[in-house]
Amino acid sequence: MAGQSNHELSLFSAEELEFIAEDEIVDIVPNLKMDPLCLVSGDFGPFTPQIVTQVPLWLAIALKRRGKCSIVPPQWMSVEKLTQVLEEERDSQEMSEHLPFHYVEISRLLFDHARDNIPDAYMVRSLIEDIRDVRFHKVETDLEGFNGFTIAVKIKNLSAMEVNIVRPFIGRALQAFYKHDSPELIPDPERVSERRPQVAQNAPRRQLRR
Amino acid sequence: MASRSVDGEQSTQAEDDYNAMLSTTDVELLKRAWRNEKAAPEILPFQSDLIARVREQIELMEETVEEKSTVGTDPLSVSLYQMDLDRTLFLLRSYLRIRILKIEKYMFHIRKTEELWNRLSKDEKFFTERCSDDLKKHLEESVLSKLPENYQSYERQSIISEEDDMIPEPRLDTFVLCRSKDYLTGIQLGDGPVDDRSKLFEMEAGVLYFICYKSIKPLVESGKIELLMMTQN
Numbered sequence: 001m002a003g004q005s006n007h008e009l010s011l012f013s014a015e016e017l018e019f020i021a022e023d024e025i026v027d028i029v030p031n032l033k034m035d036p037l038c039l040v041s042g043d044f045g046p047f048t049p050q051i052v053t054q055v056p057l058w059l060a061i062a063l064k065r066r067g068k069c070s071i072v073p074p075q076w077m078s079v080e081k082l083t084q085v086l087e088e089e090r091d092s093q094e095m096s097e098h099l100p101f102h103y104v105e106i107s108r109l110l111f112d113h114a115r116d117n118i119p120d121a122y123m124v125r126s127l128i129e130d131i132r133d134v135r136f137h138k139v140e141t142d143l144e145g146f147n148g149f150t151i152a153v154k155i156k157n158l159s160a161m162e163v164n165i166v167r168p169f170i171g172r173a174l175q176a177f178y179k180h181d182s183p184e185l186i187p188d189p190e191r192v193s194e195r196r197p198q199v200a201q202n203a204p205r206r207q208l209r210r
Numbered sequence: 211m212a213s214r215s216v217d218g219e220q221s222t223q224a225e226d227d228y229n230a231m232l233s234t235t236d237v238e239l240l241k242r243a244w245r246n247e248k249a250a251p252e253i254l255p256f257q258s259d260l261i262a263r264v265r266e267q268i269e270l271m272e273e274t275v276e277e278k279s280t281v282g283t284d285p286l287s288v289s290l291y292q293m294d295l296d297r298t299l300f301l302l303r304s305y306l307r308i309r310i311l312k313i314e315k316y317m318f319h320i321r322k323t324e325e326l327w328n329r330l331s332k333d334e335k336f337f338t339e340r341c342s343d344d345l346k347k348h349l350e351e352s353v354l355s356k357l358p359e360n361y362q363s364y365e366r367q368s369i370i371s372e373e374d375d376m377i378p379e380p381r382l383d384t385f386v387l388c389r390s391k392d393y394l395t396g397i398q399l400g401d402g403p404v405d406d407r408s409k410l411f412e413m414e415a416g417v418l419y420f421i422c423y424k425s426i427k428p429l430v431e432s433g434k435i436e437l438l439m440m441t442q443n
Contacts, residue, residue: 039294
């Protein structure tokens with residue numbers, strides 16, 4: 001189960017993001033017969049061998065671990081689709097809109113638990129990694145455009161994990177601009193404590209200082 | 211999420227129904243409340259009705275699981291029910307815990323600000339009272355009573371302070387990540403007279419923005435803007 005990230009209230013831990021992503025719906029092909037499940041989070045099933053049904057990812061993984069189903073990978077997780085997305089990402093400074101918000105977490109969970117259900121798993125994995133790299137590089141270059149007039153930042157098609165990585169940086173940067181712009185704000189000890197780096201990724205910070 | 215199913219049309223229909231249902235379940239609402247609470251610098255109104263309903267559902271489900279395991283239902287489905295229950299319990303606990311963290315941090319401020327005080331549940335009020343009384347007593351007994359008379363208040367640095375400068379307050383000028391369901395316009399950024407700084411700002415639907423919490427506070431309270439991240443639409 002996801003861990004609490006209580007140091008910095010407004011940050012989501014990677015586990016919490018995974019927890020949220022586990023509610024995404026996937027198709028599974030069960031190989032057992034089971035009555036419908038009437039859960040707090042919704043009704044799922046009935047489960048009949050070889051008949052496709054839709055369940056949240058956590059349920060799919062639970063069944064898969066017990067060998068009770070195979071998971072149908074989502075459409076965007078095919079070599080063909082991902083190659084397209086990668087090209088798109090490389091061609092334009094805009095973020096592609098063809099990936100789900102939780103693509104990092106979903107693909108990671110599927111690789112960990114249902115690798116044998118993903119055709120060309122090796123290719124798919126390396127494509128997703130390439131896409132991540134390209135996208136992150138774009139975020140970094142976008143951040144160089146920051147200046148004192150930035151008062152709000154618009155983020156289009158950024159995924160959950162990417163948002164989480166840049167959040168501490170953007171938040172602090174905007175806050176610094178805001179603070180230097182408002183001389184009436186006196187520094188207090190709390191502000192100092194917030195300055196400690198939260199996320200291992202501090203690449204964007206270096207980018208900006210140049 | 212993309213789905214491939216045996217019968218195309220039927221499955222889209224089912225999916226639509228399914229999505230509509232998902233967006234209204236109490237668990238989904240609880241998840242939204244949880245994300246907002248986690249993201250907002252100050253304490254938000256306690257979702258008393260929602261929490262009462264979720265608690266009820268959890269109790270019911272606990273009974274069901276109990277019953278199923280004694281009757282000897284398929285252990286697999288029992289464990290799935292249990293997992294679902296655990297997930298909901300996690301959300302509920304995490305929600306309550308974030309609120310308690312905020313209360314512990316800002317108890318004096320919450321206690322003296324009526325607007326914030328009214329946002330607490332009955333139990334939280336009780337907790338805040340006990341907690342702040344104890345802390346006050348502790349501060350007074352261990353340090354303040356030994357200081358010169360002018361410096362004995364737990365609220366102020368000294369009696370010449372003009373305001374309660376020793377009470378931690380949440381920082382509302384912090385930046386949060388948010389997303390609006392509809393197109394919004396005329397949001398005022400920054401305060402003071404309308405100059406370059408306080409341009410009116412517009413928000414496109416569904417796009418993520420980093421923005422100063424203070425300027426969108428009323429919109430968060432009215433539910434027009436959701437903080438932080440949403441799962442897929």
